[in-house]
Amino acid sequence: MCNRPLPYDLRSPNPPRYFPFCSEKCRLVDLHKWLSEEYYITSPIETPEDEGNPSEKE
Secondary structure, three states: OOOOOOOOOOOOOOOOOOOOOOOHHHHHHHHHHHHOOOOOOOOOOOOHHHHOOHHHHO
Protein backbone atom coordinates (compact mmCIF):
# COMPACT_ATOMS: atom_id res chain seq x y z
CA MET A 1 0.00 0.00 0.00
CA CYS A 2 2.76 2.42 0.90
CA ASN A 3 5.40 0.93 -1.46
CA ARG A 4 7.87 0.47 1.39
CA PRO A 5 10.07 -2.60 1.00
CA LEU A 6 9.09 -5.48 3.23
CA PRO A 7 11.40 -5.84 6.21
CA TYR A 8 11.42 -9.58 5.65
CA ASP A 9 13.49 -12.21 3.88
CA LEU A 10 11.07 -14.41 1.91
CA ARG A 11 13.29 -17.43 2.57
CA SER A 12 12.79 -17.09 6.33
CA PRO A 13 10.44 -19.67 7.91
CA ASN A 14 8.77 -17.11 10.21
CA PRO A 15 6.92 -14.37 8.35
CA PRO A 16 6.24 -11.09 10.15
CA ARG A 17 2.89 -10.56 11.79
CA TYR A 18 1.39 -8.44 8.99
CA PHE A 19 2.90 -10.29 6.02
CA PRO A 20 2.48 -9.64 3.09
CA PHE A 21 2.02 -6.06 4.28
CA CYS A 22 4.64 -3.95 5.98
CA SER A 23 2.37 -2.89 8.86
CA GLU A 24 -1.08 -3.13 10.39
CA LYS A 25 -1.98 0.20 8.80
CA CYS A 26 -1.23 -1.06 5.27
CA ARG A 27 -3.16 -4.26 5.99
CA LEU A 28 -6.20 -2.27 7.07
CA VAL A 29 -5.98 0.09 4.08
CA ASP A 30 -6.06 -2.94 1.77
CA LEU A 31 -8.99 -4.48 3.66
CA HIS A 32 -10.91 -1.20 3.43
CA LYS A 33 -10.40 -1.10 -0.35
CA TRP A 34 -11.88 -4.59 -0.69
CA LEU A 35 -14.81 -3.83 1.62
CA SER A 36 -15.62 -0.53 -0.09
CA GLU A 37 -15.47 -2.33 -3.48
CA GLU A 38 -12.57 -0.22 -4.68
CA TYR A 39 -11.00 -3.63 -5.39
CA TYR A 40 -13.16 -6.36 -6.88
CA ILE A 41 -12.99 -9.52 -8.96
CA THR A 42 -14.29 -8.85 -12.47
CA SER A 43 -15.13 -12.36 -13.63
CA PRO A 44 -16.56 -15.44 -11.94
CA ILE A 45 -14.11 -17.90 -10.51
CA GLU A 46 -14.30 -21.24 -12.31
CA THR A 47 -13.48 -24.42 -10.46
CA PRO A 48 -12.67 -27.81 -12.02
CA GLU A 49 -16.21 -28.93 -11.10
CA ASP A 50 -17.68 -26.05 -13.18
CA GLU A 51 -15.71 -27.13 -16.24
CA GLY A 52 -16.93 -30.73 -16.09
CA ASN A 53 -20.69 -29.99 -15.94
CA PRO A 54 -21.98 -29.00 -19.41
CA SER A 55 -25.64 -28.84 -18.28
CA GLU A 56 -24.95 -25.66 -16.28
CA LYS A 57 -23.35 -23.89 -19.27
CA GLU A 58 -26.39 -24.26 -21.56
